[in-house]
Amino acid sequence: MGGLRLVHEVLDSQLVDRRKEKIGRVDALVLELRDGEPPCVAAILVGGAVRAERVGRWMVWLNRALRSLARARGDGVSRISFDAVRRIADTIEVDVDGESLPSGRLERWLAEKVVCRIPGARGEGKGHEQGQQQGEHVGDG
Protein backbone atom coordinates (compact mmCIF):
# COMPACT_ATOMS: atom_id res chain seq x y z
CA MET A 1 0.00 0.00 0.00
CA GLY A 2 1.49 3.33 -1.04
CA GLY A 3 0.65 6.75 0.31
CA LEU A 4 1.89 8.68 3.27
CA ARG A 5 1.92 6.75 6.55
CA LEU A 6 0.94 9.37 9.10
CA VAL A 7 2.16 7.62 12.25
CA HIS A 8 5.48 6.34 10.90
CA GLU A 9 6.39 9.09 8.45
CA VAL A 10 4.83 12.30 9.76
CA LEU A 11 4.33 12.11 13.52
CA ASP A 12 7.50 13.19 15.39
CA SER A 13 9.17 14.37 12.17
CA GLN A 14 11.41 17.43 12.28
CA LEU A 15 9.74 20.62 11.05
CA VAL A 16 11.63 23.41 9.28
CA ASP A 17 10.23 26.82 8.46
CA ARG A 18 10.57 28.79 5.23
CA ARG A 19 14.10 29.85 6.25
CA LYS A 20 15.02 26.17 6.77
CA GLU A 21 15.28 26.77 10.53
CA LYS A 22 14.24 23.92 12.80
CA ILE A 23 11.00 24.83 14.57
CA GLY A 24 10.21 21.65 16.49
CA ARG A 25 8.65 18.32 15.75
CA VAL A 26 5.19 17.20 14.72
CA ASP A 27 3.72 16.56 18.15
CA ALA A 28 0.20 15.85 16.93
CA LEU A 29 -1.86 15.84 13.78
CA VAL A 30 -5.41 17.12 13.61
CA LEU A 31 -7.76 15.21 11.33
CA GLU A 32 -11.01 16.57 10.00
CA LEU A 33 -13.84 14.03 9.91
CA ARG A 34 -16.19 14.78 7.01
CA ASP A 35 -19.52 13.14 6.16
CA GLY A 36 -19.31 11.00 3.05
CA GLU A 37 -15.69 11.94 2.38
CA PRO A 38 -12.41 10.50 3.64
CA PRO A 39 -10.94 12.18 6.72
CA CYS A 40 -8.32 14.74 5.79
CA VAL A 41 -5.28 16.04 7.61
CA ALA A 42 -6.18 19.54 8.78
CA ALA A 43 -3.26 20.75 10.88
CA ILE A 44 -0.02 20.04 12.67
CA LEU A 45 0.26 20.81 16.37
CA VAL A 46 3.63 21.73 17.83
CA GLY A 47 4.42 22.54 21.43
CA GLY A 48 5.41 21.24 24.81
CA ALA A 49 1.85 20.95 26.07
CA VAL A 50 0.83 18.59 23.25
CA ARG A 51 4.04 16.58 23.61
CA ALA A 52 3.51 16.36 27.36
CA GLU A 53 0.03 14.90 26.90
CA ARG A 54 1.56 12.06 24.92
CA VAL A 55 4.09 11.30 27.64
CA GLY A 56 1.79 11.32 30.64
CA ARG A 57 0.17 13.32 33.41
CA TRP A 58 3.44 13.97 35.25
CA MET A 59 4.89 15.59 32.13
CA VAL A 60 1.80 17.80 31.75
CA TRP A 61 2.37 18.96 35.33
CA LEU A 62 6.08 19.59 34.69
CA ASN A 63 5.29 21.51 31.53
CA ARG A 64 2.78 23.72 33.38
CA ALA A 65 5.32 24.36 36.14
CA LEU A 66 7.99 25.36 33.63
CA ARG A 67 5.58 27.64 31.81
CA SER A 68 4.50 29.39 34.98
CA LEU A 69 8.16 29.79 35.97
CA ALA A 70 8.81 31.41 32.62
CA ARG A 71 5.61 33.48 33.02
CA ALA A 72 4.59 32.25 29.59
CA ARG A 73 1.21 33.27 28.26
CA GLY A 74 -1.17 30.90 26.49
CA ASP A 75 -0.61 27.19 26.13
CA GLY A 76 2.45 27.51 23.88
CA VAL A 77 0.93 25.32 21.20
CA SER A 78 1.30 26.24 17.54
CA ARG A 79 -1.31 25.09 15.07
CA ILE A 80 0.08 24.98 11.55
CA SER A 81 -2.41 24.37 8.77
CA PHE A 82 -1.49 21.37 6.64
CA ASP A 83 -1.92 23.65 3.62
CA ALA A 84 1.35 25.27 4.71
CA VAL A 85 3.28 22.03 4.13
CA ARG A 86 5.61 22.46 1.17
CA ARG A 87 7.66 19.29 1.24
CA ILE A 88 7.66 16.01 3.12
CA ALA A 89 10.99 14.20 3.15
CA ASP A 90 13.49 13.60 5.97
CA THR A 91 12.15 16.85 7.37
CA ILE A 92 8.81 18.53 6.81
CA GLU A 93 9.09 21.98 5.32
CA VAL A 94 6.28 24.38 6.18
CA ASP A 95 5.67 27.85 4.82
CA VAL A 96 5.60 29.69 8.16
CA ASP A 97 7.90 31.98 10.10
CA GLY A 98 9.23 29.99 13.06
CA GLU A 99 9.90 33.13 15.11
CA SER A 100 6.20 33.94 15.18
CA LEU A 101 5.13 30.57 16.58
CA PRO A 102 4.07 30.43 20.24
CA SER A 103 5.56 26.92 20.61
CA GLY A 104 9.09 28.32 20.42
CA ARG A 105 8.72 30.88 23.21
CA LEU A 106 9.59 28.56 26.10
CA GLU A 107 12.60 27.18 24.24
CA ARG A 108 13.78 30.72 23.44
CA TRP A 109 13.31 31.70 27.10
CA LEU A 110 15.28 28.63 28.25
CA ALA A 111 18.05 29.36 25.76
CA GLU A 112 18.27 32.97 26.88
CA LYS A 113 17.86 32.58 30.66
CA VAL A 114 19.26 29.13 31.40
CA VAL A 115 21.45 27.65 28.68
CA CYS A 116 23.38 30.87 28.08
CA ARG A 117 24.38 30.93 31.78
CA ILE A 118 25.98 27.51 31.63
CA PRO A 119 29.78 27.93 31.54
CA GLY A 120 30.96 27.40 27.98
CA ALA A 121 27.58 28.04 26.43
CA ARG A 122 28.71 31.47 25.25
CA GLY A 123 32.03 30.20 24.01
CA GLU A 124 34.21 30.53 27.15
CA GLY A 125 37.30 28.37 27.14
CA LYS A 126 37.30 25.01 25.38
CA GLY A 127 34.44 23.75 23.25
CA HIS A 128 33.56 27.24 22.03
CA GLU A 129 31.82 26.09 18.91
CA GLN A 130 30.29 23.02 20.51
CA GLY A 131 28.81 25.14 23.28
CA GLN A 132 27.26 27.53 20.82
CA GLN A 133 25.80 24.70 18.83
CA GLN A 134 24.22 23.21 21.95
CA GLY A 135 22.62 26.56 22.73
CA GLU A 136 21.26 26.75 19.22
CA HIS A 137 19.79 23.27 19.43
CA VAL A 138 17.85 24.13 22.59
CA GLY A 139 16.62 27.31 21.00
CA ASP A 140 15.50 25.37 17.98
CA GLY A 141 13.15 23.27 20.03
Place this chain on the structure above:
Amino acid sequence: MSAREIRLGDLTGRVVRDPDGRSVGRIEELCAEIAPREGGNDYEVVVFHVGAYGAFEALAGGRFAQHALKRAGKLVGYQRYEVPWDWLDFSDPEHPRLTRRRSELTSRTSS
Protein backbone atom coordinates in the same frame (compact mmCIF):
# COMPACT_ATOMS: atom_id res chain seq x y z
CA MET B 1 -10.82 22.39 17.73
CA SER B 2 -14.29 21.87 16.22
CA ALA B 3 -16.49 18.86 16.98
CA ARG B 4 -15.53 17.29 13.65
CA GLU B 5 -11.84 17.46 14.32
CA ILE B 6 -9.88 14.81 16.13
CA ARG B 7 -6.22 14.27 16.95
CA LEU B 8 -4.42 11.39 15.30
CA GLY B 9 -3.31 10.19 18.72
CA ASP B 10 -6.94 9.92 19.81
CA LEU B 11 -7.62 7.44 17.01
CA THR B 12 -4.53 5.26 17.15
CA GLY B 13 -4.90 2.46 19.64
CA ARG B 14 -8.71 2.58 19.51
CA VAL B 15 -10.41 -0.79 19.33
CA VAL B 16 -12.42 -1.28 16.13
CA ARG B 17 -15.51 -3.44 16.46
CA ASP B 18 -17.48 -5.20 13.77
CA PRO B 19 -21.27 -4.80 13.30
CA ASP B 20 -21.82 -7.57 15.86
CA GLY B 21 -19.77 -5.74 18.46
CA ARG B 22 -16.79 -8.10 18.31
CA SER B 23 -13.30 -6.66 18.43
CA VAL B 24 -11.47 -6.62 15.09
CA GLY B 25 -8.26 -5.01 16.35
CA ARG B 26 -6.70 -1.65 17.12
CA ILE B 27 -6.02 1.25 14.76
CA GLU B 28 -2.25 1.34 14.20
CA GLU B 29 -1.61 3.41 11.13
CA LEU B 30 -3.38 5.80 8.77
CA CYS B 31 -2.37 6.04 5.12
CA ALA B 32 -3.03 9.32 3.36
CA GLU B 33 -2.96 10.21 -0.30
CA ILE B 34 -2.88 13.57 -2.04
CA ALA B 35 -6.22 14.71 -3.42
CA PRO B 36 -6.00 17.83 -5.60
CA ARG B 37 -8.56 20.54 -4.95
CA GLU B 38 -9.04 24.13 -5.98
CA GLY B 39 -6.21 26.22 -4.60
CA GLY B 40 -4.12 23.35 -3.24
CA ASN B 41 -4.04 19.74 -2.16
CA ASP B 42 -5.69 17.76 0.60
CA TYR B 43 -4.08 14.81 2.30
CA GLU B 44 -6.96 12.35 2.61
CA VAL B 45 -6.82 9.27 4.81
CA VAL B 46 -7.82 6.44 2.51
CA VAL B 47 -6.74 3.33 4.44
CA PHE B 48 -6.55 2.46 8.13
CA HIS B 49 -4.28 -0.33 9.34
CA VAL B 50 -5.94 -2.30 12.09
CA GLY B 51 -3.81 -4.73 14.06
CA ALA B 52 -5.27 -7.77 15.80
CA TYR B 53 -3.36 -9.56 18.54
CA GLY B 54 -5.52 -12.65 18.94
CA ALA B 55 -5.53 -14.02 22.47
CA PHE B 56 -3.09 -11.27 23.55
CA GLU B 57 -5.51 -8.45 22.68
CA ALA B 58 -5.96 -7.46 26.32
CA LEU B 59 -2.21 -6.85 26.66
CA ALA B 60 -1.96 -4.68 23.54
CA GLY B 61 -3.17 -1.42 25.05
CA GLY B 62 0.20 0.34 25.26
CA ARG B 63 2.54 1.20 22.42
CA PHE B 64 5.43 -0.73 23.92
CA ALA B 65 3.30 -3.84 24.34
CA GLN B 66 2.08 -3.54 20.75
CA HIS B 67 5.64 -3.36 19.42
CA ALA B 68 6.68 -6.36 21.50
CA LEU B 69 3.67 -8.40 20.40
CA LYS B 70 4.24 -7.50 16.74
CA ARG B 71 7.80 -8.78 17.06
CA ALA B 72 6.42 -12.08 18.26
CA GLY B 73 4.36 -12.16 15.03
CA LYS B 74 2.81 -15.54 14.37
CA LEU B 75 3.41 -16.73 17.94
CA VAL B 76 0.72 -14.36 19.23
CA GLY B 77 -1.41 -14.61 16.09
CA TYR B 78 -0.79 -11.01 15.07
CA GLN B 79 -2.66 -9.96 11.94
CA ARG B 80 -2.96 -6.61 10.24
CA TYR B 81 -5.99 -5.56 8.26
CA GLU B 82 -6.08 -2.79 5.68
CA VAL B 83 -9.46 -1.13 6.09
CA PRO B 84 -10.70 1.37 3.48
CA TRP B 85 -11.91 4.63 5.03
CA ASP B 86 -15.51 4.10 3.97
CA TRP B 87 -15.68 0.79 5.83
CA LEU B 88 -15.29 2.57 9.15
CA ASP B 89 -17.93 4.55 10.99
CA PHE B 90 -16.48 7.39 13.07
CA SER B 91 -19.76 8.90 14.23
CA ASP B 92 -18.45 8.08 17.73
CA PRO B 93 -14.67 8.47 17.28
CA GLU B 94 -13.99 6.83 20.64
CA HIS B 95 -15.73 3.67 19.44
CA PRO B 96 -14.99 3.23 15.73
CA ARG B 97 -17.12 0.57 14.06
CA LEU B 98 -16.53 -1.54 11.01
CA THR B 99 -19.48 -1.39 8.61
CA ARG B 100 -18.59 -4.67 6.89
CA ARG B 101 -18.04 -8.20 8.06
CA ARG B 102 -14.59 -9.08 9.35
CA SER B 103 -14.32 -11.84 6.72
CA GLU B 104 -14.34 -9.18 3.98
CA LEU B 105 -11.13 -7.60 5.27
CA THR B 106 -7.74 -8.14 3.64
CA SER B 107 -5.36 -9.63 6.16
CA ARG B 108 -1.59 -9.31 6.22
CA THR B 109 0.36 -11.31 8.72
CA SER B 110 3.52 -9.18 8.61
CA SER B 111 3.79 -5.78 10.27
